[in-house]
Amino acid sequence: MTVARQVLQAVARAAAGARRVRASQPGGALAPPAARATGLAGVAAVLVAFGFLLGASSLLTLEEAVGLALFAVATNLLVGYAGLVSFGQAAFYGLGAYTVALSWQHYNWPFWLTFTLAPVLGGAAAFLVGLVALRARFLYFALLTLAFSQLFYEIAENQYHFTSGANGVFGPMVPSALAQPRAGYFFVLAVVAACLAILWKVTASSFGLTLRAIRENRARAEALGINVFRQELIAFVISGVFCSLAGTLFVVYSQSAYPELLDWQQSGYAVFMVVIGGMFTFLGPALGAVIYTVGQQFLISRTADWQLILGAVLLLIVLFRPDGLAGLADSAARWLAQRVPAVMRRGAPGSKAPPRVAPVASASEGEPQHAARVPGDERE
Amino acid sequence: MTSANSGAGAAAPPPGPAPVPVLLEARRLVRDFGSFRAVNDVSLRVAEGTIHSVIGPNGAGKTTLFRLLTGIHRPTSGRVLLDGRDVTGQAPHAIARRGLAQSFQLTTIFPRLTVLESVQAAIVAASGHRADFVSRFHRSTVPEAMRVLGRVGLADHARTLAGTLSHGDQRALDVALALATKPKVLLLDEPTAGMSEAETERTIALIADLVRTGGITVLFSEHDMDIVFGISDRVTVLHQGRVIAEGTGPQVRANEEVTAVYLGGSGWGMQRDA
Numbered sequence: 001m002t003v004a005r006q007v008l009q010a011v012a013r014a015a016a017g018a019r020r021v022r023a024s025q026p027g028g029a030l031a032p033p034a035a036r037a038t039g040l041a042g043v044a045a046v047l048v049a050f051g052f053l054l055g056a057s058s059l060l061t062l063e064e065a066v067g068l069a070l071f072a073v074a075t076n077l078l079v080g081y082a083g084l085v086s087f088g089q090a091a092f093y094g095l096g097a098y099t100v101a102l103s104w105q106h107y108n109w110p111f112w113l114t115f116t117l118a119p120v121l122g123g124a125a126a127f128l129v130g131l132v133a134l135r136a137r138f139l140y141f142a143l144l145t146l147a148f149s150q151l152f153y154e155i156a157e158n159q160y161h162f163t164s165g166a167n168g169v170f171g172p173m174v175p176s177a178l179a180q181p182r183a184g185y186f187f188v189l190a191v192v193a194a195c196l197a198i199l200w201k202v203t204a205s206s207f208g209l210t211l212r213a214i215r216e217n218r219a220r221a222e223a224l225g226i227n228v229f230r231q232e233l234i235a236f237v238i239s240g241v242f243c244s245l246a247g248t249l250f251v252v253y254s255q256s257a258y259p260e261l262l263d264w265q266q267s268g269y270a271v272f273m274v275v276i277g278g279m280f281t282f283l284g285p286a287l288g289a290v291i292y293t294v295g296q297q298f299l300i301s302r303t304a305d306w307q308l309i310l311g312a313v314l315l316l317i318v319l320f321r322p323d324g325l326a327g328l329a330d331s332a333a334r335w336l337a338q339r340v341p342a343v344m345r346r347g348a349p350g351s352k353a354p355p356r357v358a359p360v361a362s363a364s365e366g367e368p369q370h371a372a373r374v375p376g377d378e379r380e
Numbered sequence: 381m382t383s384a385n386s387g388a389g390a391a392a393p394p395p396g397p398a399p400v401p402v403l404l405e406a407r408r409l410v411r412d413f414g415s416f417r418a419v420n421d422v423s424l425r426v427a428e429g430t431i432h433s434v435i436g437p438n439g440a441g442k443t444t445l446f447r448l449l450t451g452i453h454r455p456t457s458g459r460v461l462l463d464g465r466d467v468t469g470q471a472p473h474a475i476a477r478r479g480l481a482q483s484f485q486l487t488t489i490f491p492r493l494t495v496l497e498s499v500q501a502a503i504v505a506a507s508g509h510r511a512d513f514v515s516r517f518h519r520s521t522v523p524e525a526m527r528v529l530g531r532v533g534l535a536d537h538a539r540t541l542a543g544t545l546s547h548g549d550q551r552a553l554d555v556a557l558a559l560a561t562k563p564k565v566l567l568l569d570e571p572t573a574g575m576s577e578a579e580t581e582r583t584i585a586l587i588a589d590l591v592r593t594g595g596i597t598v599l600f601s602e603h604d605m606d607i608v609f610g611i612s613d614r615v616t617v618l619h620q621g622r623v624i625a626e627g628t629g630p631q632v633r634a635n636e637e638v639t640a641v642y643l644g645g646s647g648w649g650m651q652r653d654a
Contacts, residue, residue: 206504207513213501216490223450223484224505224561225476234511280492 047189056181060253063185065293067249070192072273072285073199074242079271080279081203082235083215085138087267088129088145091152092122092240094262096247098156101169101257106162111174115248122244123237130236134229146264153262168258178252188249195242200282202238211235243270272310276317278324287326400427402461403597404480404565409448409458418444419455420621426565426599426614431591433608434601436618437641442601443485445618446569449599450482451475463564477506481563483554485570485601491543495534495553498542499525502560525560532556532586548579555586559594566590568600572607584611609633617641 050062071093078084099118103109133144156163163169178184202208214221214228222228251257260266269292277288292310299306321328406424410417419441426432434442447453449460451472459468467475476482490498500518503525504510509517529535532552537545542553551571558566568587572580588611590596602608608615609629617625617638625635632638 202513204516205513206507206509206515206517207511209497209501209518210504210510212493213490213498213505216492217488219452219472220484220488220490220557221501221505222472223452223476223482224502224557225473226501226505226510227471227473231510234513238513 051182051185059181059185061293061297063188063253065290066188066192067246068293069286069289070195071243071246072270072289073196074239075270076274076279076285077235077239079274082211082232085142086145087142087264088149089243089270090262090266091149092126092243093247093266094152095122095125096244097250097257097261100248100251101173104173105169118248119241119245123241126237126240130233134232149262149264149267153259156259156262166259168256170256173255174252184252188252191249195245203282272314276314276324278326280323281326284324284326403428403463405461407459410456411444411448411453412456418621422623424616426597428597430613431598431611432614433612434616434618435605435608438603440618441621442618443569446567450567479564481558481561482567483558483571485573487550487554489542489550489553493542495540495542496525496538498553499528499556499560502557506561528556528560548575565597570601
């Protein structure tokens with residue numbers, strides 16, 4: 001018996017060691033806050049500059065990417081932070097879009113009213129779906145969310161008299177000011193920026209910490225006094241609110257809503273963006289959304305098999321970089337932080353006079369501990 | 381004279397001259413898994429401020445008993461009382477919030493949280509800030525978390541990812557998580573399992589220290605009898621799901637049935653005597 005237990009423990013130990021252990025929250029192990037703030041400001045500046053520089057068609061693509069970034073980050077609150085792989089977030093995305101479109105078509109409600117109503121409805125729907133779906137775990141949870149999403153899809157497709165069925169709803173449903181590409185882009189950018197700030201606050205909060213603890217070890221979290229079901233339901237509702245809001249942004253740049261928004265494929269795209277971007281970083285999924293949208297635009301005009309290529313990319317990332325492109329970028333940054341100062345100190349290989357204590361040394365002062373860890377540092 | 385009882389429903393008198401309040405009580409617990417009765421009519425009274433150990437060979441029902449006490453399993457029959465309140469059938473998180481914390485036999489931690497974050501999560505879990513998604517309450521818990529980590533000897537590993545700790549350190553973290561919730565009763569399921577002798581000594585010393593200075597009541601299980609005698613105020617012996625003896629260490633050691641189980645074929649408990 002004792003032997004059996006020791007074998008079990010050895011296996012558990014080996015599994016724990018073999019598991020790829022990575023930091024799950026930006027900060028700490030990743031870039032220092034100052035560098036992050038600078039990087040963020042840089043990205044924001046570039047996005048704003050694009051608003052003035054790009055032509056209408058490119059701007060529309062970027063607008064779509066920014067809108068989808070919110071959809072992806074909201075989905076990742078479940079996938080990456082809570083460890084809940086939902087294949088039904090399109091239900092809330094489509095619900096947001098249809099809320100705006102149908103209220104306009106049937107009741108002529110103003111956009112600003114429905115724009116604020118949509119997240120409320122999205123949250124309420126997520127609450128009901130979550131009550132049921134969160135009773136199940138893992139695959140069964142994913143299947144239940146998928147089933148709900150398809151239910152929404154069937155309703156949108158079949159209730160022709162109300163939803164116009166597969167044709168969808170088209171028309172000038174957003175204020176004419178927002179229909180301008182530039183104004184629309186800045187509106188979407190501002191809304192997404194505000195939403196991401198809120199979501200960041202949520203993930204960095206005490207609630208976010210309990211969510212990550214649940215993801216890591218559900219039974220342990222429960223034993224510590226965390227009501228796992230309740231926390232997951234709250235996360236599900238928050239995600240539903242922001243997925244729905246992302247759906248309203250879709251209407252802003254497409255002036256339409258149609259059943260495919262509710263389809264499981266749409267949910268799949270969100271998970272795709274999360275995975276290629278990196279589920280263990282807050283903004284990874286946003287990066288995934290941009291790459292997905294721009295990549296799709298690029299590929300679709302060149303090959304009919306664009307989905308095949310995206311599939312291959314997904315496969316490669318899942319196999320080799322489960323932490324996504326954000327993880328890859330992080331590794332690259334670390335690698336550079338280690339190599340560059342060392343190489344600069346030693347001089348390029350083959351150069352005659354390696355400047356050991358040169359002015360450049362002060363430039364690398366911030367990274368002495370990194371440089372010291374380079375394995376080949378002692379080699380001459 | 382021995383107070384060790386064979387059979388069921390043994391309501392042992394509390395140790396010491398003055399009656400000490402009972403903090404955790406099991407009343408005639410039964411748990412069946414199909415036709416297998418893993419826990420058979422077990423009663424247990426853990427007095428406040430004491431170290432109470434449950435010993436027995438592997439398969440005696442220790443872990444199942446603990447799971448009944450913590451709410452992971454529902455008893456087939458019987459009651460569990462925590463601080464005078466009936467908590468039978470309540471969810472684990474609800475029982476935890478009433479002041480019962482546990483560490484697990486197979487180490488269960490949060491592999492991709494840092495050691496500090498893990499303890500912070502435990503403090504948040506025990507606080508009223510579980511659904512706090514605006515402020516960052518957990519940031520104010522750093523000093524307290526560091527104090528808990530210092531107590532189990534992990535302060536130097538605060539920024540390490542929990543999953544990369546050594547096995548012994550992971551077990552220490554497991555205990556730290558339980559401690560961080562400031563429990564009234566701490567349940568430790570074979571806390572020294574898989575530990576080296578030095579680690580075992582450190583853990584036992586920690587348990588003794590917690591009770592002496594921390595005002596905590598500890599119930600822990602162990603399959604090695606000799607480890608528990610030194611520090612336990614009271615020992616309950618389980619065998620095949622039933623209580624075969626209960627009393628102080630010397631009383632249990634002198635008990636004939638216990639001796640029979642010890643020496644007769646089962647071959648447990650003596651490993652560390654060598």
